Amino acid sequence: MPTPHEEVTKSDTRLDAPVLETIGLTKHFPVHGSRTRAVHAVDGIDIQLLRGKVAALVGESGSGKSTVARLIAQLLNSTSGVIKLDGMPVKAHAGRKFRRYVRNVQMILQDPFASLNPIHTVRYVLGRSIRIHHPKARKAERDELLKGLLTQVDLVPPERYLDKFPHELSGGQRQRVAIARALGATPKVLLADEPVSMLDVSIRIGVLNLLQNLKLKFDLAILYITHDIASARYFADTTMVMYAGQIIERGPSERVTQNPAHPYTQLLIASAPDPDQLTGRDERPAKGEPPSLITPPPGCRFNPRCPFAMERCLSQQPPVFQVGDDQEAACWLYADDASVDREAAFGARA
Secondary structure (H helix, E strand, O other): OOOOHHHOOOOOOOOOOOOEEEEEEEEEEEOOOOOOOEEEEEEEEEEEEOOOOEEEEEOOOOOOHHHHHHHHOOOOOOOEEEEEEOOEEOOOOOHHHHHHHHHHEEEEOOOOOOOOOOOOOHHHHHHHHHHHHOOOOOHHHHHHHHHHHHHHOOOOOHHHOOOOOHHHOOHHHHHHHHHHHHHOOOOOEEEEEOOOOOOOHHHHHHHHHHHHHHHHHHOOEEEEEEOOHHHHHHHOOEEEEEEOOEEEEEEEHHHHHHOOOOHHHHHHHHHOOOHHHOOOOOOOOOOOOOOOOOOOOOOOOOOOOOOOOOOHHHOOOOOOEEEEOOEEEOOHHHOOOOOOOHHHHHOOOO
8 A cells, every 4th residue: 555645646847847936925914003014024035945855944033934934834824925836826825725735735843742732642643634635545545544654754663653642752753743744645845844943952863864765755845944054054955044034145055054155144154053164264243133023124134233234235235146156145245346355254265
C-alpha cells in the first residue's frame, strides 16, 4: 500500500518553475481606534519556492516572518499582492477552494504541543488528516496510510505511538507527529515556522535532518522560518533576510552567511553562536532598537541603527542591488556613487 505522498503523481508543470510564488505580498494591520494608522507588518515581499529546495526566511522577532507564513497559508487576508500556486493566482480562505489549497500547502507550527489537541490520540490526529484528504480510502487502506505516515517521520514501530496522547510524547516526537499530519495532505509545499526553536538543542538536528530527507524523497518545496541564521546556513539552499517587514538581502545560504552584503545581515551573523562564521571583519555594533512598524522611518528602515548610514539612507528607500553571484541586497552601499567605501565597511568580498 503506497503512503499518501507516493499516491501523488508528479506535476506536469515545468520543473524549474516555482511551485509557490508571492509578488508584492503586503499586510497592514489597522490600529484599533484609528482610521488612518496601521502596522506595516509585511511590505512588498517577493518569494519563490522551488521543488526539492529549502528557502530560509531569517530575521529577529517582530520582523514579520510568521505573518508571511500565515499569509501564504491563507490564514490571513493580504492587504495587497499576489500568491501563485503552480503559476495560478490563488485566493482561498474558506470552503472548497481553501481545502484544495491546503492539500498542496501545509504549515508546521512552532509549538508542537499547542498544535496538537491534548484530548486526542495520535491515531485520531493522523486519522482525521487521512479522512479529510483521502475520503475514498477504505478502513484497511486508512490504517496502512496511518502507519505509513508514522514510519515516514521515523516513529517506529508505529504501533507504539498510535494510542499515545501528546503529553505522553517528547517534544521531538510531538513535532514529528505534526509533520506526519502535514504529510497526510500530500502537499507540494511545507511552511515550517520555527519548527525546532522550542525543542531541546540535542534533538533539533534530528528534526531538520528529517525535513531534509522528506524534501528529497517527495520533491517538496520548503519555506523555513527562523531567527537562527546559523541553522539556515546548514539547512537551506537559499536565505532571505527580513527586517521590519521587508526582505533586505537574499542569495545562496553559504554566500549570504559567509559574505553578508547588508549591515543587518552582518549584525545577525555576529550574534549567531556559530564558530564557523568567522569573517575576519572589524564589525561595528548596531545601535538602538528595531523601528516602529506603525510609523516606519523614511528611507532605509535600518538607517537609525546602521553604523554606515549615509545621507540618502535617511530619505530614500534603497533599490535592490546585485552584489554577487545570485546575491542581492537593498542597501545604498552598493550604489555606484556611494559616499562610504564598501571595502572599508565590509572588507573585500569573495
